[in-house]
Structure formats: C-alpha cells, structure tokens
Amino acid sequence: MRGSTVVLLFVVGFVILNAILLAIGHLPFSVEGVGIIVAVGLTLAIYSFLYKDNAAFKFAEHLYIGVAIGYNMVIDWHQNLIPNLIDPLFYSKDVPDYTLIIPMALGILMFSRFIPKVVWLSRWTIAAIVGWGAGVTIPRSITENILVQAKSSFRPLVGPDGFGLSNIASIVCLVGVLSVLFYFFFSIEHKGAAGKLSRVGVWFLMVSFGAAFGYTVMARMALLIGRIWFLLADWLKVLKV
Amino acid sequence: MGALSKLLAIDRRIIFLVIAGAIIIALFLPTGLSVAKTPPVKSIYDKMESLPPGSVVLISNDYDPSSKPELYPMTYALFYHCFKKNVKFVTMTLWPGGELLMADVLSEVLKEKEFKDKKEGEDYVFLGAKVGASAVVMQMGQDIQLAFPTDRNKKPLSDLPLMKKIKTLTDLDYAVAISAGVPGIDTWIVYGSEYFRKKKPKRVELGGGCTGVQATQYYPYLDSGQLNGLMGGMKGAVEYEAHLGLKTKEMIEMDAQSVTHIIIIAFVILGNIAYFITRKSRGNK
Numbered sequence: 001m002r003g004s005t006v007v008l009l010f011v012v013g014f015v016i017l018n019a020i021l022l023a024i025g026h027l028p029f030s031v032e033g034v035g036i037i038v039a040v041g042l043t044l045a046i047y048s049f050l051y052k053d054n055a056a057f058k059f060a061e062h063l064y065i066g067v068a069i070g071y072n073m074v075i076d077w078h079q080n081l082i083p084n085l086i087d088p089l090f091y092s093k094d095v096p097d098y099t100l101i102i103p104m105a106l107g108i109l110m111f112s113r114f115i116p117k118v119v120w121l122s123r124w125t126i127a128a129i130v131g132w133g134a135g136v137t138i139p140r141s142i143t144e145n146i147l148v149q150a151k152s153s154f155r156p157l158v159g160p161d162g163f164g165l166s167n168i169a170s171i172v173c174l175v176g177v178l179s180v181l182f183y184f185f186f187s188i189e190h191k192g193a194a195g196k197l198s199r200v201g202v203w204f205l206m207v208s209f210g211a212a213f214g215y216t217v218m219a220r221m222a223l224l225i226g227r228i229w230f231l232l233a234d235w236l237k238v239l240k241v
Numbered sequence: 242m243g244a245l246s247k248l249l250a251i252d253r254r255i256i257f258l259v260i261a262g263a264i265i266i267a268l269f270l271p272t273g274l275s276v277a278k279t280p281p282v283k284s285i286y287d288k289m290e291s292l293p294p295g296s297v298v299l300i301s302n303d304y305d306p307s308s309k310p311e312l313y314p315m316t317y318a319l320f321y322h323c324f325k326k327n328v329k330f331v332t333m334t335l336w337p338g339g340e341l342l343m344a345d346v347l348s349e350v351l352k353e354k355e356f357k358d359k360k361e362g363e364d365y366v367f368l369g370a371k372v373g374a375s376a377v378v379m380q381m382g383q384d385i386q387l388a389f390p391t392d393r394n395k396k397p398l399s400d401l402p403l404m405k406k407i408k409t410l411t412d413l414d415y416a417v418a419i420s421a422g423v424p425g426i427d428t429w430i431v432y433g434s435e436y437f438r439k440k441k442p443k444r445v446e447l448g449g450g451c452t453g454v455q456a457t458q459y460y461p462y463l464d465s466g467q468l469n470g471l472m473g474g475m476k477g478a479v480e481y482e483a484h485l486g487l488k489t490k491e492m493i494e495m496d497a498q499s500v501t502h503i504i505i506i507a508f509v510i511l512g513n514i515a516y517f518i519t520r521k522s523r524g525n526k
Binding site: 050051068071072075076079080083136137140141143144145148149151152173208211212215216217218219221222223224225226227228229232233239241 | 254257260261264265268269307308309310311337338340369370371372373375379390430431432434435452453454455456457458461464465466467473474475476488489490493494497498501502505
C-alpha cells in the first residue's frame with residue numbers, strides 16, 4: 001500500500017473517530033474540544049515518523065515551525081517593541097526618550113541584509129551586539145563559571161577530625177579534575193604515567209557521558225509519557241488521577 | 242548465534258512498540274513504586290519550609306509547552322508550597338512561549354479551595370514574559386520596574402502592595418529558576434548572582450529546576466553553592482510533590498517512567514551480551 005494511501009486512510013479514520021466522540025458527548029463541542037482534537041492529530045502526525053517519514057509528519061513539522069515563529073514575532077512586538085521603543089518614543093505623555101533612536105537605527109540597519117549593495121551596514125549592528133555581549137558576559141561568566149567553580153574544587157583532603165568517609169568525595173573530585181584536565185593537555189605525548197593519568201580522565205568523562213545519557217533517556221521518556229497521558233486521559237478519557 | 246544476531250539487527254520500531262505498550266500498561270496499572278527522596282530536592286523543600294510567612298520568593302519559569310511534562314509539575318508544586326506556607330511569590334518567564342502556560346499553572350493552583358482567598362498583587366504577582374535574558378536579569382538586579390513596568394494585567398508595579406518592598410533582586414528572600422534551556426538557570430547564576438550576593442548578612446539563595454537532559458550540567462553548581470538545590474526532570478518534580486504530600490498524575494507517570502527505564506536497561510544489557518558473544522564468534526571465524 002502506498003504511503004499516501006495510508007495517510008489518507010488514517011486521516012479518514014481519525015475524522016470519523018472524533019466525529020463519534022463529539023456526537024456521544026465524550027468531547028465538548030467547543031473551542032476546548034476542537035483544541036484537543038487538533039492537538040491529538042498533530043501528536044499522532046509527529047509520532048508517525050517513528051514508523052517512517054511521511055506527509056503527515058512533514059505537515060505537522062512545518063506547521064510547528066511556522067506557528068512558533070509567528071507566535072514569537074507577535075509576542076516580541078507586543079512585549080518588547082511597543083513598550084520599550086514605540087510607546088516611549090512616539091506616544092510618550094512626557095518628553096520622548098530620544099536616546100532610543102540609536103538602538104532603533106541599529107535595529108533598522110539589520111534589514112540591510114536584504115540589500116546586497118549595503119549589506120555591510122548590518123555589521124555595525126552586529127558589532128554593537130557583540131561588543132555589548134562580550135563586555136557584559138565575559139567578566140560575569142569567568143567569575144561564575146570558572147573562578148567560583150575552581151574555588152569550590154579546592155577542598156581539604158582531610159577534615160579537622162581526621163580522615164573520614166566524607167573526604168573520599170573530595171579525593172574523587174581532585175582525581176577527576178586533575179585527570180580530565182590532563183586529558184585535554186596536548187603539549188606532551190600521553191605515554192607512560194601521563195598516559196595512565198589521561199586514561200583515568202577518559203573514565204571520568206565516560207561516567208559523566210553515561211550520567212548525561214541516562215538523564216536524557218529519562219527526559220525523553222517523560223515527554224513521551226506526558227503525550228500518552230494526554231491521548232488516554234484528555235482525548236479518550238479512559239484514564240484519570 | 243542466529244537469535245543473537247537477529248537481536249542485534251532488531252527493527253527499532255519493535256523497541257518503540259514495546260516501550261509504548263509498557264507505558265500504556267503502567268499507566269493503567271500503576272504499581273505505586275516509592276519515590277526515593279534525594280538531598281538536592283530536599284534542600285529546596287527545606288529552604289521553602291524555613292521561610293517565615295510573608296517572605297517573598299521569585300519563581301522564574303523559563304520554559305515553554307515542549308517541556309511541560311517535566312517542568313509544569315515543579316511550578317505547580319512551588320506555587321502550591323508558597324500558598325500553603327503563606328509565602329508570597331513573584332513569578333515571571335524569560336520565554337515568551339511560556340507565558341500562557343504559567344497563567345494555566347496559576348489558575349490550576351488557585352482552583353484549590355484552601356487558596357480561594359489569595360489575592361493577585363498582595364499574595365502573588367505575575368510579571369508575565371520578557372525577552373532579553375541577561376539584560377532582563379541585570380535590569381531586575383537594579384530595579385525590577387525597569388524590566389517590568391507593569392505586571393501581566395498591565396497594572397503598574399508601583400501600585401501593587403507586594404512590590405512596595407521588593408524593588409530589586411536583592412530584596413528577595415529566595416529565588417528558584419525552573420528552566421528548559423537558555424535563558425534559564427545559567428542566566429540567573431551568571432547575571433543574577435552579583436545582585437543575590439549583595440543581600441546581607443546572607444546572600445539570596447537560588448534553587449533550580451530543569452529538564453532531565455540538563456540536570457548533569459547543573460550538579461557542579463550545587464557543589465559550589467551557586468545553587469542551593471536542584472530538581473532534575475520529572476523525578477525531581479515528583480520528589481517535591483511527595484514532600485508536599487500531593488497525589489498527582491505525575492506519581493502515576495513516574496511508575497511508567499520506572500518501567501521504561503527497566504526495559505531500556507534490559508535492552509542495553511541484552512544488546513551488549515549479544516554484541517560480545519557474536520564478536521567472539523566472528524573473531525573465531
């Protein structure tokens with residue numbers, strides 16, 4: 001059977017099933033009910049990719065991208081441009097904030113990307129963004145992600161009451177930090193003792209990748225479970241807390 | 242060896258079916274597995290419990306509907322805890338796509354009979370969404386009204402009783418960032434910490450809630466004290482709900498989660514056994 005026929009049969013079946021659910025009052029004949037049907041249809045269309053790529057999946061994928069971009073543009077317009085630029089500059093009850101002309105002009109220059117002859121003008125805006133971003137981010141990022149982290153790595157290996165179980169974590173941390181740092185130190189060949197130390201670093205990295213993968217599986221399963229709950233509880237109403 | 246070779250070449254769609262089937266069965270027949278409580282989640286719970294009534298907490302929900310199953314229950318549990326403890330909260334999101342979801346959580350919590358008397362502007366303030374990430378956090382560090390002149394209902398912050406004493410991030414008693422990516426916990430740590438540290442005699446502590454995918458990257462912040470606690474994924478959310486004694490659908494979903502983990506572990510072990518045995522036989526040939 002051709003893929004398009006399968007999709008068509010699925011759509012027809014889906015429409016009939018929802019018509020029955022609406023007719024018997026299982027789903028409310030309202031905006032909420034239609035919303036649930038649309039959400040179910042799109043969920044099934046996206047998950048149909050697990051069987052194989054098909055037209056329903058592509059439709060849902062493109063729809064999602066379009067809606068997401070449109071939604072963000074509208075939100076940006078209403079929550080950013082109007083209150084932060086348009087209102088204070090053009091509709092202010094007091095003296096308009098003329099300093100806003102500078103960021104507005106820089107923003108408009110970004111549209112020069114559409115005109116090849118003057119595309120270089122957009123670099124001014126990009127330069128301003130990069131300059132501001134670097135100036136704001138670099139000192140704070142170094143402080144919070146490097147200095148504070150390094151400080152918390154320097155711990156006494158033996159506590160004031162002597163060596164205890166709690167000190168094992170400090171030793172593991174020390175060995176981990178040193179061996180992983182050494183693994184990324186490429187100025188000498190990793191042979192002999194240096195090779196063994198970098199090998200320990202690889203093991204630490206493997207453990208961290210394993211933990212990250214485990215959490216990733218958990219996250220993906222949680223999303224799948226959430227969707228299946230939605231299908232069974234909100235749509236078919238065969239599950240409840 | 243034939244069966245083992247077939248196992249290695251198993252159609253991935255069979256694995257998908259097994260997982261889906263296991264989830265559906267687990268949802269219909271929950272086993273009620275206990276939820277182990279871990280120190281990172283308990284730290285957030287204990288901090289919230291230690292706050293005297295009238296304290297003010299910032300809850301930044303930086304996610305959108307794509308992370309709803311993992312993060313929505315965290316937000317719900319925190320709002321619930323605040324109301325139950327008579328702790329006031331200011332909530333917001335750095336993700337525009339999350340604003341309607343936040344409104345939904347808030348209305349869900351307010352449906353509880355015991356919270357009917359909670360008043361917007363006095364017991365809680367919903368600032369809404371704001372794009373700008375680092376700039377928004379830094380503005381809030383200097384003056385929250387700079388970043389949010391009005392709340393979500395367009396009421397000026399200066400008119401809201403709760404905001405009379407909360408002018409900057411330094412005035413808060415606790416903050417929790419629940420995030421699905423950037424902007425999120427990182428943003429609050431990197432750009433908010435300098436303002437949190439200004440509070441004397443002790444800095445404003447920051448708690449975190451994140452998707453499972455991100456959890457491992459935030460554990461170093463726990464160790465350094467930049468985060469006082471962390472809820473990782475649905476497991477973290479369910480732990481917090483268990484501390485509160487809530488009975489929610491996430492408890493049932495957690496059962497399904499445990500079942501899928503067992504199946505995946507079984508597949509990984511079987512796959513590795515099959516791989517090593519067939520490799521040996523291939524080597525002999």
